[in-house]
Amino acid sequence: AQSVTQLDSHVSVSEGTPVLLRCNYSSSYSPSLFWYVQHPNKGLQLLLKYTSAATLVKGINGFEAEFKKSETSFHLTKPSAHMSDAAEYFCVVSAKTSYDKVIFGPGTSLSVIP
């Protein structure tokens, strides 16, 4: 079975400070892991993905995430928050070779304070 936990439903940071959005997963398979972002009234956009290569994955807009198998975590980080980063972020786990077990986390709402 697979599951995803996003430890914070809401995170608030000041502009220019680091962002940390936490994600833990469980998977019976060798997982693929993703982070998606959803801006208000928009669809979900892929930020980054981990398949099986480097454990530190760089994505768009300065975001990156590190896959830590021992901790079953895939936390999303950014060194310096920008106002445009305010959005909903979803951590997703899927079986590496199939879509059959795609699981979305409940989402973390990120607010950026000027």
Added chain:
Amino acid sequence: DARVTQTPRHKVTEMGQEVTMRCQPILGHNTVFWYRQTMMQGLELLAYFRNRAPLDDSGMPKDRFSAEMPDATLATLKIQPSEPRDSAVYFCASGLGSGGVSGNTIYFGEGSWLTVV
């Protein structure tokens, strides 16, 4: 720039009316998903297709919802009759279901915003 296209973007309808939402997946993608998003339930998978065949529609209320892929470039989600509790954003997404290095990335459309009054 390849993208998933959904129509209509916004729909307001009266209870009891039929609603049809359409989706054009990214050309070449063989897997199509329908998701529903609400404040209360978050993102829910309604159904998905591989090579136009339904693989899983267990998340879809069978009495009023139906999903089809008449051809590889069109997926439809129909609600008949619609009810106020169906008000939500409906997302179509597509992907290339071969796994491997593609990492099973799913590409989302902008959504169809449905309000049933």
